[in-house]
Amino acid sequence: MRNTNVLSTLLAFLLCCLSLVKAESHFDIGRKLSQRDEGTGNKYPAKSHARRVAKQLNLTEGLIYLNGEQFRNNEDSDMPAFFRQKRYFYYLTGYDYPDAHVTYDIKADILTIWILKPDPKEVLWSGPSPTPQSILLAHDVDMANYTSDGLNTTIIAYASANPSAKIHILHNYFPPIPSELRSFCDNTKLQYAIDVCRVVKDDYEIELIRRATEISSQAHTKIMSQIDLMTSERDIEAMFISECIRRGAKKLAYDTIACSGKNNAILHYVKNDQELEGKQLVLIDAAAEYGLYASDITRTFPINGRFTKEAAEIYSLVYEMQQTVFKMVKPGVKWRDCHLAAADVALDGLMKLGVLTGNKTEIVKSQIIGKVFFPHGLGHGVGLEVHDTLYSELISAGPSSRGKRTPVLALRDFDAYTEKEIHNLLKPNMVITAEPGIYFNQPLYEDYLNTFPNSTKYINEKVLAKYWDVGGVRIEDCIRVTENGFENLTTAPKKIVDIERIARSRR
Numbered sequence: 001m002r003n004t005n006v007l008s009t010l011l012a013f014l015l016c017c018l019s020l021v022k023a024e025s026h027f028d029i030g031r032k033l034s035q036r037d038e039g040t041g042n043k044y045p046a047k048s049h050a051r052r053v054a055k056q057l058n059l060t061e062g063l064i065y066l067n068g069e070q071f072r073n074n075e076d077s078d079m080p081a082f083f084r085q086k087r088y089f090y091y092l093t094g095y096d097y098p099d100a101h102v103t104y105d106i107k108a109d110i111l112t113i114w115i116l117k118p119d120p121k122e123v124l125w126s127g128p129s130p131t132p133q134s135i136l137l138a139h140d141v142d143m144a145n146y147t148s149d150g151l152n153t154t155i156i157a158y159a160s161a162n163p164s165a166k167i168h169i170l171h172n173y174f175p176p177i178p179s180e181l182r183s184f185c186d187n188t189k190l191q192y193a194i195d196v197c198r199v200v201k202d203d204y205e206i207e208l209i210r211r212a213t214e215i216s217s218q219a220h221t222k223i224m225s226q227i228d229l230m231t232s233e234r235d236i237e238a239m240f241i242s243e244c245i246r247r248g249a250k251k252l253a254y255d256t257i258a259c260s261g262k263n264n265a266i267l268h269y270v271k272n273d274q275e276l277e278g279k280q281l282v283l284i285d286a287a288a289e290y291g292l293y294a295s296d297i298t299r300t301f302p303i304n305g306r307f308t309k310e311a312a313e314i315y316s317l318v319y320e321m322q323q324t325v326f327k328m329v330k331p332g333v334k335w336r337d338c339h340l341a342a343a344d345v346a347l348d349g350l351m352k353l354g355v356l357t358g359n360k361t362e363i364v365k366s367q368i369i370g371k372v373f374f375p376h377g378l379g380h381g382v383g384l385e386v387h388d389t390l391y392s393e394l395i396s397a398g399p400s401s402r403g404k405r406t407p408v409l410a411l412r413d414f415d416a417y418t419e420k421e422i423h424n425l426l427k428p429n430m431v432i433t434a435e436p437g438i439y440f441n442q443p444l445y446e447d448y449l450n451t452f453p454n455s456t457k458y459i460n461e462k463v464l465a466k467y468w469d470v471g472g473v474r475i476e477d478c479i480r481v482t483e484n485g486f487e488n489l490t491t492a493p494k495k496i497v498d499i500e501r502i503a504r505s506r507r
């Protein structure tokens with residue numbers, strides 16, 4: 001199969017998949033969810049989220065006011081732009097349509113969704129639109145109204161009846177607030193309060209992440225079992241997407257990273273267009289989203305179904321890093337201590353392999369693990385965002401870095417941060433990834449040596465040279481912190497014996 005062209009290979013997969021895998025129904029998750037959340041039936045627990053946020057704000061009065069994502073066309077086009085609901089809005093509504101607002105009156109405990117009155121002709125293009133009546137049936141809210149029937153007057157009336165209360169908004173530029181109400185608005189508290197609430201998941205959210213993780217695990221396993229049919233990174237990405245959609249997850253949690261060989265050492269590689277021929281390992285970091293909740297999984301395995309000696313050595317080391325972390329995970333543990341423990345296993349392992357040599361204390365000081373071989377955080381929260389709220393506080397107790405690239409983490413960098421609240425401690429029902437990795441990225445290595453020329457004495461270049469072709473290994477699972485340990489939500493195989501058995505099952 002290696003030499004047939006990509007199209008016919010893909011067609012073969014699709015036909016094969018269609019006959020082999022039965023599409024799974026949404027029924028099971030629906031049943032599970034309604035058993036678990038008897039209070040809200042099978043509804044996303046928006047009201048309980050609103051109450052949690054109010055409690056976190058520590059306020060007995062006030063109006064929370066958020067807008068959802070707006071419908072818009074692409075610029076100079078009549079085609080709609082990709083719609084992605086605003087996550088803060090979704091957290092308080094469970095409503096996944098454009099052009100809506102939400103208000104929550106803290107004292108009255110009333111949660112209201114406000115929607116645009118639909119144009120009746122729109123039914124031809126888009127089918128029926130939600131109505132206040134349909135929203136009340138499907139969503140865990142107290143009221144649903146058309147925006148034009150009183151959103152502004154309600155807010156204005158609220159402000160004049162509660163002059164000491166604030167209208168809590170996320171940003172000072174949106175939603176559009178009548179100008180006379182500006183002085184009643186407070187944009188300093190709401191975002192952090194929702195961020196804190198989102199860190200710990202309720203049962204309903206966990207079921208959605210569990211489902212996203214199951215579907216993603218099945219897609220990873222499928223690729224593992226059919227890797228012998230694939231000739232290019234494109235084949236891997238195509239199969240991943242196809243398997244997720246067929247299983248009911250139409251959207252991915254992030255762009256698929258399907259790399260091979262030296263590309264494995266590029267952390268957010270998304271070109272996915274190189275041939276597999278002549279390379280040792282593929283690294284696939286890919287996951288679906290289900291009900292707007294993300295998963296995040298990475299598997300690394302040999303293209304020909306057998307690890308080379310060097311690939312097995314690095315794989316086993318990363319596996320050991322993860323197992324070391326798993327032995328530590330439970331409530332009250334500092335996540336960065338887990339990170340440091342994983343980095344320590346990496347250092348010992350690379351010394352044992354002979355890549356690093358010399359005085360261990362001095363090698364730690366050289367920061368070569370954090371700057372070259374394990375240059376990213378151990379993991380992050382997963383939820384409505386794949387890198388969920390406050391994750392940078394989780395790893396480093398440092399400032400939140402939303403919207404920015406997380407800096408390369410060196411062991412010593414941790415000391416620069418002061419500890420803030422308790423968001424660096426593991427808590428029950430946090431869902432996080434544990435994703436240690438070891439990479440052989442030549443340009444990064446050379447850049448490091450330019451900055452730290454004295455570190456050459458800790459490196460055996462001859463031994464290191466054997467590992468450039470391994471490229472990189474990462475193993476990433478989604479786990480849920482429990483009362484006394486953790487639950488592994490990821491079901492894709494990862495032991496060397498299992499991977500080799502599955503990847504060679506049809507050879």
Ligand SMILES: *[C@@H]1O[C@H](CO)[C@@H](O)[C@H](O)[C@H]1NC(C)=O
Nearest residue numbers: 054055056057058059060061
């Ligand atoms: C909540 O507010 C009350 C009264 O304003 C205050 O006494 C209390 O310390 C606050 N609690 C927290 C956790 O901030």
Ligand SMILES: *[C@@H]1O[C@H](CO)[C@@H](O)[C@H](O)[C@H]1NC(C)=O
Nearest residue numbers: 132136142143144145149150
């Ligand atoms: C808003 O909706 C509620 C029911 O959800 C209804 O009782 C109320 O009359 C509506 N208000 C307006 C202004 O339409």
Ligand SMILES: *[C@@H]1O[C@H](CO)[C@@H](O)[C@H](O)[C@H]1NC(C)=O
Nearest residue numbers: 147148151152176177178179
């Ligand atoms: C509400 O007020 C804002 C700000 O003045 C305005 O932009 C918006 O169009 C108003 N909405 C309605 C439905 O009247």
Ligand SMILES: *[C@@H]1O[C@H](CO)[C@@H](O)[C@H](O)[C@H]1NC(C)=O
Nearest residue numbers: 358359360361362363364365
């Ligand atoms: C390693 O280096 C540290 C710090 O430079 C030093 O204190 C220690 O004695 C050294 N250990 C050995 C075994 O040489």
Ligand SMILES: *[C@@H]1O[C@H](CO)[C@@H](O)[C@H](O)[C@H]1NC(C)=O
Nearest residue numbers: 366449450451452453454455
């Ligand atoms: C490298 O080592 C030399 C000699 O031991 C020392 O003078 C120099 O400061 C060191 N450079 C760095 C960047 O540590």
Ligand SMILES: *[C@@H]1O[C@H](CO)[C@@H](O)[C@H](O)[C@H]1NC(C)=O
Nearest residue numbers: 326488490491492493494495
């Ligand atoms: C996590 O689950 C996967 C799949 O069942 C399994 O391969 C792995 O050993 C599990 N790890 C732990 C620590 O339970």
Ligand SMILES: [Mn+2]
Nearest residue numbers: 296433435476
């Ligand atoms: Mn991740």
